[in-house]
């Protein structure tokens with residue numbers, strides 16, 4: 001093996017925990033020293049188009065893709081992937097290849113789905129990480145520390161068996177603490 005291995009930093013957390021803001025903060029350190037940076041986001045995550053935009057008002061340009069196979073390093077030393085839970089299993093191999101090439105890789109994503117269960121490939125990426133940031137939000141009900149993502153469909157807490165991704169549906173999400181997190185129909 002010649003050359004340096006890359007490093008993987010995973011930024012995980014619930015809805016509204018500031019993952020994109022933290023990503024942009026971390027990437028801005030690379031920008032200061034002139035590293036070339038590319039951010040990828042999945043087309044399912046269509047808000048903000050070809051931008052990664054934080055609630056702090058910071059933003060960086062992003063490349064929208066439909067599959068992890070479209071992720072390439074190009075001339076960049078730093079590659080970031082937003083909302084990794086939307087990608088398939090093949091993102092894991094893509095990340096490993098980038099690391100093998102000496103790339104600095106940053107990944108953001110929801111570590112739990114709306115049921116409070118491990119969310120797709122995020123657990124695998126978190127276990128491969130050299131560095132892990134697990135962010136929290138503020139519970140929209142009690143103002144406690146939120147670690148869960150509440151899903152609401154037509155004004156009611158979404159039931160356990162509602163589909164994980166409802167494309168274009170009437171659902172929305174908010175941050176909740178474990179006490180305020182509701183999942184009707186959870187198997188006991």
Ligand SMILES: [Zn+2]
Pocket residue numbers: 139140141142143144176177178179180181
């Ligand atoms: Zn709460």
